[in-house]
Amino acid sequence: MRNFFRSRRRTERAEVSLLQDNLPRHIAIIMDGNGRWARRRGLPRVAGHHAGMKKVREVIRACDDLGIPCLTLYAFSTENWKRPEGEVEFLMRLPEEFFRTEIDELVERGVQVRFIGDTSRLPSHTQETVRKTLERTEGNQGMTVIFALNYGGRAEVVNAAKAFAEEVASGLASPGALTEERFASYLATDGVPDPDLVIRTSGEIRLSNFLIWQAAYAELYFSDVLWPDFSREILHRAIEDYQGRMRRFGGLK
Template sequence: MWKGSPQPSNEQTLVNEDIVNGEIPDHIAIIMDGNGRWAKKRALPRIAGHHEGMKVVRKITKQASQLGVKVLTLYAFSTENWKRPKTEVDYIMRLPEEFLNTYLPELIDENVRVRIIGDMGRLPTHTQRAVEKAMLDTKDNKGLILNFAINYGSRAEIISAVQKIAQDVKSGQIDSTSIDESLFADYLMTQSLNDPDLLIRTSGEIRLSNFMLWQLAYTEFWFTDVLWPDFDEQNFLQAIYTYQQRGRRFGGV
């Protein structure tokens, strides 16, 4: 946990009603870490941890929707994760298909809209088909945006944005003097989304791992030692509770 942040006492169990009257973060981003370690602790193959973590995505998505969170961005697979063993990568690439095939009707009932950020071109065809179908089937939903970051890397995103801006300047579509933070943000994969208010990272790691480096400039961070497959609704409420105790000044007084 972020040291020095006010936390509810060990005896205090939070419920949704404890925080709904406070400021609910519009956009919550989560680095879902610890699936492999969760499996290793139980002498299970790493893929068992990924499968268990998929169930947590369902629980937290449902709770975020109930709380009125507008955007939930989940770091599902980074551009660096291709370095993992092929059997593990192949399994992870099946998870979006399994998750969406299983829970898409529930997401539709919850008025959730599915969105993806990342380079879709390298994903297997079956993964692309699953996410494209989910985005199409939920495009008219007006509730929570469930934003999966798949084959996503923030440095690649920023470089791509710079390249596109350079091309548009060269072609005369924009003037170089008009380039500011707002225009730059429009060239990122998160265009039309507000920057995250709260970042959660599980498993005890305290780093960003090439995740939303531009967008997290003024985001509140909350770290926990809990491994992602063990992360539950109570942990989610604790993160939001801590967020509500902080003063966000954005460089002001």
């Protein structure tokens, strides 16, 4: 299976030609490899996270320039709390630094920022950053950028099931009324299309509890490049690979 997925990677090339009428509506990225990037350079892991934060800016710009309607970035998972306390504290400070320096450009570009995940568990200063960012961008009509922060796909599905069960218990719905479309409306991503393309960096080949409902029919692209070395060119290659695939959704073409 590992060799199969690796065979779907394109050979790196300098030039990429994209079809403007077949761009993904929604790209989701698992930003992996910050720690390894730092270790290879003899730097502390937090240096890799800081370098990865700068790459977020580049990728948002690249997607917006292409006209991608939605981008979701896996910033911090529910499992990441297991990391050393100092590293977690640093990660919780990164949103404050990122949005302090980038919010004006995001507003200028018309980007609407959303957050998915249990933000109530975040430190108060991180929650304040989330609140201010939502407030500054809520009226924007351009690209949607979603940060998955303290997010877990299984927890999201469980929360959606609880929300529907509460409606049934209160008499507002019946069990038989539940459809895939209705269930999706209880998810944190309600209102945005499911991801067409999921990209993961660093050579790992798994979804790691990321958008497990929404990515059911997403095209997957795995790159050996560590996240701080990700670039606009690699993004374009991933999209070109996506455009070369036949998406049948269980049917025939």
